[in-house]
Amino acid sequence: MKTTASTALNLYISLAYRFLIILVTYTLCRIGFYLFNSDLFQHISFAKYLRILYGGVKFDLSALLYINSVFILLHVIPVPFKYGETYQKFCKWLFIISNSIGIAANLADFAYYKYTLKRTTATVYSQFKNEQNKLKLTGDFLADYWYLLLLFALLVWLLIKAYDVVKVKKVRQFGWPAYLFQTVLMLAIALACLTGIRGGWGFGTRPITLSNAGEYVDTPDQMSLVLNTPFCIFRTLKASKLRHLDFYDEKNLASVYNPVHLPADTGRFRKLNVVFLIIESLGKEHVGSLNKDLAGGRYKGYTPFIDSLVAQSYTFTHTYANGRKSIDAIPSVITGIPSIREPFVLSIYSGNKTTSIAKLLGDEGYETAFFHGAPNGSMGFSSYTHLAGIKHYFGQNEYKKTGDSDGTWGIWDDPFMQYMAQTMNTLKQPFFSSFFSLSSHHPFRLPDEYKGKFPKGPLPVQEVIGYTDMALRNFFRTASAMPWYKNTLFVLCADHATVSYFPEYQTTPGYFSIPILFYYPGGDLKGKTDKLVQQIDIMPTVLNYLHYDKPYFALGFDAFAKGNDNFVVNNNDGNFSFYQGDYMLTNDGKENTALYDLKTDRLTRNNILQKEPLVADKMGKYLKAFEQQYNNRMINNTLTAK
Structure with a gap:
């Protein structure tokens, strides 16, 4: 049985739908993050918070495209076996597992944020790499914030249930028009993904980073409401380099201002402990x-x-x-x-x-x-x-x-x-x-x-x-x-x-x-x-x-x-x-x-x-x-x- 246009579109519709449900999940996580830490974010009007939610979508898209890059690739390559049952089961659990990790990172910052006043970044791995009791620390964290563990289980369960609402129809073989059509779609989707990861396109547009969240807030501390934790981790994986400055000769x-200190007096050095x-x-x-x-x-x-x-x-x-x-x-x-x-x-x-x-x-x-x-x-x-x-x-x-x-x-x-x-x-x-x-x-x-x-x-x-x-x-x-x-x-x-x-x-x-x-x-x-x-x-x-x-x-x-x-x-x-x-x-x-x-x-x-x-x-x-x-x-x- 050769593929038809409607059958081909069904796969891409299911792909868009599944990306949409995880995007909605991230918005729910952003709302939950705010509610959990609302005492740290005061004087935010309803209109301002709507703008924060709007700005957050840009950062969610970038993070989710990173996380789901392999999942998307497996769906857009122009081959007939991607419609197979075993192939689709693999894709399903790849989607669930990879996105569950992202959800867990967001939920962890519900509690961890109030101690650092910033979203977790890639430096957290270096910070705790020398701890000899990582499992114990993780256990203590989960015990104290057990309700976050329940929330995590609920979100993952809902994600699994929602995933199967739209199913991929089976196709056994392609005709050359289908290969051509899906190749064009693959290139178009690749370009769209690259644009989403960068946060925009055009000459002079740099890939978005943490500081771009400032566009949607009034004060720097509110930037964490716009950001999500996976994005912050991805954007800080590479060690940052400082920029040489020349404000003054x-x-x-x-x-x-001179950080080199010279002796202030000629008093005798006092060897106090x-x-x-x-x-x-x-x-x-x-x-x-x-x-x-x-x-x-x-x-x-x-x-x-x-x-x-x-x-x-x-x-x-x-x-x-x-x-x-x-x-x-x-x-x-x-x-x-x-x-x-x-x-x-x-x-x-x-x-x-x-x-x-x-x-x-x-x-x-x-x-x-x-x-x-x-x-x-x-x-x-x-x-x-x-x-x-x-x-x-x-x-x-x-x-x-x-x-x-x-x-x-x-x-x-x-x-x-x-x-x-x-x-x-x-x-x-x-x-x-x-x-x-x-x-x-x-x-x-x-x-x-x-x-x-x-x-x-x-x-x-x-x-x-x-x-x-x-x-x-x-x-x-x-x-x-x-x-x-x-x-x-x-x-x-x-x-x-x-x-x-x-x-x-x-x-x-x-x-x-x-x-x-x-x-x-x-x-x-x-x-x-x-x-x-x-x-x-x-x-x-x-x-x-x-x-x-x-x-x-x-x-x-x-x-x-x-x-x-x-x-x-x-x-x-x-x-x-x-x-x-x-x-x-x-x-x-x-x-x-x-x-x-x-x-x-x-x-x-x-x-x-x-x-x-x-x-x-x-x-x-x-x-x-x-x-x-x-x-x-x-x-x-x-x-x-x-």
């Missing part, structure tokens, strides 16, 4: 003493010990993380290099020569160590700290008491911090030591003996932060009896902020707000000033406080220096938030998009970009200088003072 560039305490997910919102204006002045927070430490420390009014992931924090704090667009340690520039505070102090005779209670290799910390010049790494392997493990991430904070205090007591002074906590991480568990001991807030992380706060209290109690204690400068900060409850922290500045404290029990380093400080400022602040007398490279500022012309920068998916004085400027990587006066508009509701062009221009001048220094030095591998 070298002389003028250095006069605007230095200890960094980096606390997982400790958003500034959770610290009561730093939020005396919340809840009508009645807010107590969840960190009574940190509150007591604040009173004995030096801190600042506005303190920020430079990134949203743990993997962003280590190079920011220890090396003075933030992550821009993608984690520095996962970028193609991660092999550049850098100068860390550990390396500089090590050259001055310091013993250097890093403590992290996870299995060695977790998060790639052991590799990075080795490259940063830290001589000793103490992880779960060195701790050895497996009975103190939380069963997911590693050793509970309290016993591991006691181990750290005792181990530091064996280090030769002066020493530099850094600690990275882990208990205040999803799945937010407590040791059995501490369940019900700490206040429960509206967010699951807050109870566990209470436990880590207790672990810090016990650490300082133990450390205070050590001979090195009063000769030690402690710096406490978070790796990043986390989910928020108060509207004051459900803003771009709020999503990056963390505590940064400098505590010196042997001195009078106490107080609080109205200044902007970020993670990359920690390294130059400590070195200058010690009167370090050699040039060094760090992209941050000395927080104790006089004047307020410093700035803070953080970047999410290529979108800059740039803070200077009372203002925050947002930039999509090409042009300024918004300006807010944070002193009078903490909730960032009033974009004054058009009203204050001089302020925006001045801030843009510094942002361009930062971008040029960052990009060109990364490209040229000049991240040192020499």
Whole structure:
């Protein structure tokens, strides 16, 4: 039996229908993503959301054409056996399995997004490749978000049922007109697919990427509503390269912003011990003493010990993380290099020569160590700290008491911090030591003996932060009896902020707000000033406080220096938030998009970009200088003072 025109069209109609049902499924996933995270996307009108849904179709088409490229090819090749029953069964399960993976990726971001404030990209594979307990972590995630697993099963079941609504009619052989007709169709469909993958066609049209989502939104954070997770993964599979910039000549560039620090005074170098305490997910919102204006002045927070430490420390009014992931924090704090667009340690520039505070102090005779209670290799910390010049790494392997493990991430904070205090007591002074906590991480568990001991807030992380706060209290109690204690400068900060409850922290500045404290029990380093400080400022602040007398490279500022012309920068998916004085400027990587006066508009509701062009221009001048220094030095591998 030879094929007829209607029979041939039936196959292409079924192909179009099946592509349509998966396209509708992605739209449903986009709606579900918004509903699941609606508290993070405020002030979106119905009309605006319809535009977001409309824009999302372009990105869904691109992702689905990638995923279904083989499925489409198997349907459009001009051969008669593609109508066979066995062939079509294979195509069916290829379609179901490949698209189920895409659906799963979208659903995973329903929960994961609120911790990173960005769609998952290809860097997630590198981020977790060193974890020794991937199955355990996956199991914990599925246990906590079991309803997403049910939703996944429902969507896949519906996809299977919908697939067979339109069936392919059988054909045994072709005549030459059918071969010719289907060959022409194959070429036309190939051209249509290429156009869909690129997001358009024409001279000068570049394939769409993540930043193109900005066309359909008012603010950068809303771009995740337009995007889908498979698209973000596909578009970031290739390592991104920075673009060489020439906003300024070298002389003028250095006069605007210079990351090479020169000795500020001739004071004698003070060989104080230095200890960094980096606390997982400790958003500034959770610290009561730093939020005396919340809840009508009645807010107590969840960190009574940190509150007591604040009173004995030096801190600042506005303190920020430079990134949203743990993997962003280590190079920011220890090396003075933030992550821009993608984690520095996962970028193609991660092999550049850098100068860390550990390396500089090590050259001055310091013993250097890093403590992290996870299995060695977790998060790639052991590799990075080795490259940063830290001589000793103490992880779960060195701790050895497996009975103190939380069963997911590693050793509970309290016993591991006691181990750290005792181990530091064996280090030769002066020493530099850094600690990275882990208990205040999803799945937010407590040791059995501490369940019900700490206040429960509206967010699951807050109870566990209470436990880590207790672990810090016990650490300082133990450390205070050590001979090195009063000769030690402690710096406490978070790796990043986390989910928020108060509207004051459900803003771009709020999503990056963390505590940064400098505590010196042997001195009078106490107080609080109205200044902007970020993670990359920690390294130059400590070195200058010690009167370090050699040039060094760090992209941050000395927080104790006089004047307020410093700035803070953080970047999410290529979108800059740039803070200077009372203002925050947002930039999509090409042009300024918004300006807010944070002193009078903490909730960032009033974009004054058009009203204050001089302020925006001045801030843009510094942002361009930062971008040029960052990009060109990364490209040229000049991240040192020499």
